[in-house]
Amino acid sequence: MDAQTVTADAHALGGAGGSAAAPTFLEQLIEAGLLIPSGVLGLYGRSETFEAIAESLNRMVKRLGEDHHAETLRFPPAIGQHDFETSEYLKSFPQLAGTIHSFCGDDRGHRRLLARLEDKEDWTDQQQPTGVVLTPAACYPVYPVIARRGPLPPEGKIINVMSYCYRHEPSLEPTRMQLFRQHEFVCIGSPEQIIAFREMWMGRGQAAVQALGLPMELDVANDPFFGRGGKIVADSQRELKLKFELLIPVNDGLGPTACMSFNYHMDHFGALWDIRTADGGTAHTGCVGFGIERLTLALLKHHGLDPARWPQSVRDTLGGQ
């Protein structure tokens, strides 16, 4: 599906349900005002109610990891191109990344730009890369920062991050947004530390989703690695069980949606950025990620579009400060 088609579809969507068929979950969310269409698939405004749920999930995630006494860092939704290149994201998911481009011309170039715009032609040919790339996953800015600090303490390091992330995958599924929030705990240390961290979070994640009254299953992940070579990487990821996902059915008539993931990167990021453990070895890393929009949507799907009418146990789980 190309960008033009998608935009046209989304405009139709924004016009809302003239069709006789039962409204899709996305149409219900838009009709209830929870998501606000923007004319682009996967790009939505959020109502106050939607945001209140998202914020209570963010607080819940922080509470779940309170015993880590993690360092909290917050990054804007972009990283430097140099760090992005180092991450090797382009090897696996070139199609999902978003680079930021700006007009760098003069008065004459500006007149050309405006003339194109006036004639409804493409005006982006003068846009130049700015050296800034949208954050593909909330933990990506963390690794270079930790690397620059020098060797880790013996107990390793746990960081809490949360940010908007970008992925270029326009979709009619509300769970597949182009801009969405990931809330993560990132663990950097020895293989044993990462594996214990991940094991613990798989338990905590499942307990939290149970307390939220949602159906789930845990499975090894199936990431969309790019191209023919990507299939081999995907097979290896599954074989080595490097990534587990907590899946919840959310969308109409489709497979369940990964709402949390539990990742062991082995020494991938540690080697790329030369992160060292206290004893001088290459650090291993792992992370647990919560998809804030996806969990919000899962709650709305299973408990209804009005949070005031959700089961008390669910509201209690979300409600604490």
Added chain:
Amino acid sequence: MDAQTVTADAHALGGAGGSAAAPTFLEQLIEAGLLIPSGVLGLYGRSETFEAIAESLNRMVKRLGEDHHAETLRFPPAIGQHDFETSEYLKSFPQLAGTIHSFCGDDRGHRRLLARLEDKEDWTDQQQPTGVVLTPAACYPVYPVIARRGPLPPEGKIINVMSYCYRHEPSLEPTRMQLFRQHEFVCIGSPEQIIAFREMWMGRGQAAVQALGLPMELDVANDPFFGRGGKIVADSQRELKLKFELLIPVNDGLGPTACMSFNYHMDHFGALWDIRTADGGTAHTGCVGFGIERLTLALLKHHGLDPARWPQSVRDTLGGQ
């Protein structure tokens, strides 16, 4: 200053103060861990302390506008290209906008991309515009949403928005970030409603800054409209007093920084999106915007880098829930 130079400077900066001169405010912020360099000027991570101040400012802004009973909307940090074009931002500030581009090639294109990357050449030539543009100001997504709803109620409409915004202006001034948050109240209605709204907020804004113990002045704005034609627009903006700014000295040896702005757009956005008042006229719009990072930096500059040691009156002003 081109992007390469800026990146090199920033790397030097990240390496921190070998120079004998007194550290700049930016160097102090980095040294204290409040801002975390990314290798790109104007792109910083935020520490937990920085974020706690930013969040308390966000709560303060909401409290200040509580009597509006505004509708709260939250948008991700990007808008659709169609809405962006409609806004006419490209007429005034083409140099500041950021368009998002993605790789749309096949396996062969991917191999070419990776070969370029390997050879440290520019790999962005296959990036295609995605139809998504970074939000230039927090209120931009609001106007098309309100327009699509039909005519306004007689009392007009006030919306609360807050989001990351992007502007391509790499700078050594910490107050000039490429990604930063604006918290706004947007008023849509009759000219009288907008002018009264703006007048009231100029008073509220000044009172809030006084309670925060910060020096200030209020002045008409001096926006960087692009090119030779831009000078005329800027002169007209000043003459018509369409935009006031609340300025606070923050950076070393530079003029004061606009930390709030009070804007009257006349019928500019109302006409572009055909927003109608209850009696069928073209709506006028205005907004008050709080620069969350800039206010945070102003507090750190004037009260010191440790919020625990700020005057009690300042902490009380920030502290309420």
